[in-house]
Amino acid sequence: xxxxxxxxxxxxxxxxxxxxxxxxxxxxxxxxxxxxxxxxxxxxxxxxxxxxxxxxxxxxxxxxxxxxxxxxxxxxxxxxxxxxxxxxxxxxxxxxxxxxxxxxxxxxxxxxxxxxxxxxxxxxxxxxxxxxxxxxxxxxxxxxxxxxxxxxxxxxxxxxxxxxxxxxxxxxxxxxxxxxxxxxxxxxxxxxxxxxxxxxxxxxxxxxxxxxxxxxxxxxxxxxxxxxxxxxxxxxxxxxx
Amino acid sequence: xxxxxxxxxxxxxxxxxxxxxxxxxxxxxxxxxxxxxxxxxxxxxxxxxxxxxxxxxxxxxxxxxxxxxxxxxxxxxxxxxxxxxxxxxxxxxxxxxxxxxxxxxxxxxxxxxxxxxxxxxxxxxxxxxxxxxxxxxxxxxxxxxxxxxxxxxxxxxxxxxxxxxxxxxxxxxxxxxxxxxxxxxxxxxxxxxxxxxxxxxxxxxxxxxxxxxxxxxxxxxxxxxxxxxxxxxxxxxxxxxxxxxxxxxxxxxxxxxxxxxxxxxxxxxxxxxxxxxxxxxxxxxxxxxxxxxxxxxxxxxxxxxxxxxxxxxxxxxxxxxxxxxxxxxxxxxxxx
Numbered sequence: 001x002x003x004x005x006x007x008x009x010x011x012x013x014x015x016x017x018x019x020x021x022x023x024x025x026x027x028x029x030x031x032x033x034x035x036x037x038x039x040x041x042x043x044x045x046x047x048x049x050x051x052x053x054x055x056x057x058x059x060x061x062x063x064x065x066x067x068x069x070x071x072x073x074x075x076x077x078x079x080x081x082x083x084x085x086x087x088x089x090x091x092x093x094x095x096x097x098x099x100x101x102x103x104x105x106x107x108x109x110x111x112x113x114x115x116x117x118x119x120x121x122x123x124x125x126x127x128x129x130x131x132x133x134x135x136x137x138x139x140x141x142x143x144x145x146x147x148x149x150x151x152x153x154x155x156x157x158x159x160x161x162x163x164x165x166x167x168x169x170x171x172x173x174x175x176x177x178x179x180x181x182x183x184x185x186x187x188x189x190x191x192x193x194x195x196x197x198x199x200x201x202x203x204x205x206x207x208x209x210x211x212x213x214x215x216x217x218x219x220x221x222x223x224x225x226x227x228x229x230x231x232x233x234x235x236x237x238x239x240x241x
Numbered sequence: 242x243x244x245x246x247x248x249x250x251x252x253x254x255x256x257x258x259x260x261x262x263x264x265x266x267x268x269x270x271x272x273x274x275x276x277x278x279x280x281x282x283x284x285x286x287x288x289x290x291x292x293x294x295x296x297x298x299x300x301x302x303x304x305x306x307x308x309x310x311x312x313x314x315x316x317x318x319x320x321x322x323x324x325x326x327x328x329x330x331x332x333x334x335x336x337x338x339x340x341x342x343x344x345x346x347x348x349x350x351x352x353x354x355x356x357x358x359x360x361x362x363x364x365x366x367x368x369x370x371x372x373x374x375x376x377x378x379x380x381x382x383x384x385x386x387x388x389x390x391x392x393x394x395x396x397x398x399x400x401x402x403x404x405x406x407x408x409x410x411x412x413x414x415x416x417x418x419x420x421x422x423x424x425x426x427x428x429x430x431x432x433x434x435x436x437x438x439x440x441x442x443x444x445x446x447x448x449x450x451x452x453x454x455x456x457x458x459x460x461x462x463x464x465x466x467x468x469x470x471x472x473x474x475x476x477x478x479x480x481x482x483x484x485x486x487x488x489x490x491x492x493x494x495x496x497x498x499x500x501x502x503x504x505x506x507x508x509x510x511x512x513x514x515x516x517x518x519x520x521x522x523x524x525x526x527x528x529x530x531x532x533x534x535x536x537x538x539x540x541x542x543x544x545x546x547x548x549x550x551x552x553x554x555x556x557x558x559x560x561x562x563x564x565x566x567x568x569x570x571x572x573x574x575x576x577x
Contacts, residue, residue, distance in 0.1 A: 058442065094439035096432040098501075107428035108443050116544035158444060 008033050009162045009193055010055060010086065015064035017047075017054045024050045025061065026217040032162060037194045037226040039208035041201065043240055047093060048197045056088055057081045068159075069113070085113040087155035091166040093147045095154075097140035101131055104139050104150055105157050112159035118190065124153040127183060145176030152183060162193040169198055175221040181207070185193055201239065205229050213238045250550065251504065258408055262401045270404050271472075276514045277407040278468045281414050283494040285461035288418060290492070291501035292427070293454040294434030298353050299340060299360030301488045303333040303459040305481035307466030309367060312476040313380040323395065326467070330498035333463020334456055336363075341455035345448050350558040366483040378477025385471055397471060407468055411507070414461055416547065418503055420518020421457065430454050451535075493535050508547050 008031040017025040024047050032038055040048050046185065052163035053059040056065055057078040065074045068084040082088065096104050105124055110116045125132035128149045132144065142150065148168060155163055165184070169177040181203050188194055188207065199202055204211070205225045215238050221228070245278075255432050282304050289295040310332040315321045340359045347355055368376050384403065387395035397403045421427050429450050432440050437447045470476040490513060498509025516534065520527035542548055 056442065058438075077441070077446075079441050079444045079446050082442060088442050090439070090442065094436065094442065096435045096439070098431055098435050099428060103431075107425055108445070109425070117345055154443070158375045 006033060008067075009069060011067040011070075012055055013065045013067075014131065015051070015054050015061040015066070017050055017059055018062045019050075019059070023050070024217050025054060027064070028062075028214070028217070030212060030219070032193050032195060034161065035188075035191045035193055036210065037196070037208050038213065039204040039211045040195060040197045041199075041239055042214035043209060043211055043238070046214045047212055049166055050196070050217075051080065052164055052197065056086065056164070077104050082158075083113070085161035087157075088161035089148075089151045089155050089163070089165045089168070093144070093151050095139040095142070095147050097138060099141070100136050101139065101150060102135040102191055105131075105154055108154045108157040110158055112161065116159050119159050119167050121157070124156060126184065127152050127156075128206050140177075142225040145172050145179070148172060148176075148180060149183070152180070156187070159190060161222050162195065163187060164195045166197045167199075167205075167222055168196070169200060177203075201235065242262060245313075255412070256473070258523075259405075261400070267400050267491050270400050272514065272518065274400070274404045274407050274472055275469075276510050277404070277411050278465050278472065279491075279494065279514060280507040280510035281407075281411050281468070282462050283491050283510050284411075284414060284503055285458040285465065285500070286419065286491045286497045287500060287503065287506045288454060288458045288461075290495055291431045291505070292422065292434060294437075295345070295451060295453060295455065296353050297344075297356040297455070298488050299356035299358070299363075299460075300458065300462055300491065301483050302340070302363040303337055303368070303462035304358040304466035304469070305363060305476075306336050307468075308462030308470030308476040308480055309373065309379070309466075310463070311467050311470045312381055315381060316379050317385075319383065320388075321381070321471075323384040323385040323397070325559055326385045326471075329466040330463040331460065333466065337424065337456045337459020337463075338452075341452045341459065345451040345455060362480060364478055367481065368478040376478055376479070378475060381470065381474045381476070389576040403472060404495035407472070409470060410464060414464070415503055417506070418457075418461075422503070426450070426453070456461045495545075497535060497538050498544055499547040502545070502547060505545045505547045512546060 011031040013029045015025050015028045016023070018067070028047075028051055030038075040051070041044070042048050050059060054061045054114075057073070057076055057080075065072055066081070067073065068081060068086065071084070071240050073081050074086070097108065102121070104217065105121055125135070130146055131149055131153060132163055134146065139147070139150065152163075152165070152168065168184070169180050172180070177200070181200075184194060185207060195206070196204060205228060208225055210224055211228045212219055212221070213234065221234055254356050258273075265273070280302075286297070286300050289300065307330040310552040311321075311326055314329055315326060340356070342354045344352055344359065344472060351572050367373055374380060384397040386393050386397065386440035395402060395406065397406055422431070429440060429445055433447050433450060440447050440450075466480060470481070494513045495506050496509070497512050498507065499505030516531055524530065538546060
């Protein structure tokens with residue numbers, strides 16, 4: 001699948017992750033190439049978030065390797081892994097309530113690992129006009145949708161090669177969801193690779209190049225969107241829809 | 242709104258402080274000097290508690306080290322040259338680097354305990370050391386002078402000169418911290434206070450940021466201790482103790498004035514010293530009153546006494562029909 005010359009942005013091999021004694025991930029391998037959009041699906045509690053946390057070093061795997069741009073980063077602290085060009089938007093919308101919208105964005109600003117500076121404050125505020133109207137609001141004086149946009153915007157300020165979105169549209173109003181999906185599309189078009197965890201299968205299939213379904217800590221399906229769309233039995237079996 | 246209040250109040254307050262020695266008696270100039278020194282110390286503690294979220298109980302140690310460094314080096318000297326003495330307050334920076342490097346590896350209650358333990362270590366070291374005067378401390382019979390050749394340009398022997406020197410240190414420290422807090426570094430430490438895991442997930446090595454903050458605060462505390470030693474001509478271990486003059490009072494100052502604002506601790510220092518001066522004339526059990534005041538402020542004014550002024554002003558404004566509701570108005574500026 002991967003051309004030999006191309007080094008994936010992120011490559012995980014045989015990840016086994018535990019929470020104490022409970023074995024969560026049972027040998028997951030995956031790789032994300034430049035500019036690729038990958039969806040990660042599965043029911044609640046199947047290990048999606050744990051997989052993301054393992055990739056980022058937040059919950060280091062007990063066995064297996066994580067390589068970023070070809071370099072082995074297994075067991076490295078999260079800030080070192082992230083510095084190699086990965087941005088993470090966590091499930092709980094990690095805004096800083098004691099900073100303003102502007103400060104939330106500016107504090108994250110840095111050029112990408114190769115010195116790229118595509119995203120700066122002006123471009124973020126152009127992309128999210130709602131945030132532009134509220135630059136001096138404190139982080140906790142925002143609606144849920146605005147907080148989510150702020151988190152995505154802050155992630156982009158780090159000029160990543162890969163953006164990881166964990167349940168970015170969960171609990172948001174349909175109109176706001178639409179807005180977030182359209183931003184994700186813009187991000188994808190700008191050449192940033194995206195990994196999305198979400199429950200909105202329809203939107204995911206439209207956007208993703210490749211889909212992975214996880215069940216009980218194992219990859220049970222991997223394929224492109226056309227293939228997955230043609231297999232409704234997989235939806236009912238692993239996603240409950 | 243709050244910003245304009247602040248931009249008017251601060252210069253006005255500074256002007257009063259600058260003009261004070263022209264009117265005040267030398268007793269009050271001395272008292273005010275003590276307040277200014279304490280304000281520097283409290284401000285440095287606020288950088289840790291109010292901005293970085295590090296509740297350090299060992300901060301008084303750096304205050305004491307600043308004072309002891311001066312006293313030990315110059316206890317037998319007949320002239321204390323300021324340019325030789327002032328760099329000695331950097332001993333506190335070195336101590337903060339070592340203590341910080343170890344302490345920031347812990348968090349929460351463990352951080353409080355380990356910094357308290359370090360503070361007590363320094364306290365007992367000086368308390369038990371006959372070389373440095375034990376619990377009697379060290380007396381300094383001269384105050385620092387700044388001389389070029391044989392010409393003295395700044396003689397701190399003069400109470401007014403010392404006052405202006407302390408005021409200069411406070412203003413410089415304030416501006417320096419305001420600058421640091423406005424820079425991205427300041428935003429990162431403020432974010433660390435809110436949630437350090439998120440900051441790490443953004444790619445920042447939080448321990449490095451905490452350590453830098455700890456060292457800056459320790460250095461400033463050392464400067465305050467240096468000034469206190471020079472001003473009172475006396476350094477003793479109680480500088481470092483956690484109950485009497487040290488950390489408990491400093492935390493009370495920060496809480497009374499308002500955490501997370503740079504001017505809060507300055508106002509707090511005024512309130513605390515003036516209360517300590519005034520309350521004993523009311524009753525023998527004045528500390529009960531003092532404690533009651535601290536508790537009431539913590540309960541009813543969680544953002545400190547300085548949050549009162551914008552609140553009063555915005556209430557007055559809301560009576561006008563076209564003004565914004567008060568909850569949108571006074572945002573306590575976190576950017577100093």
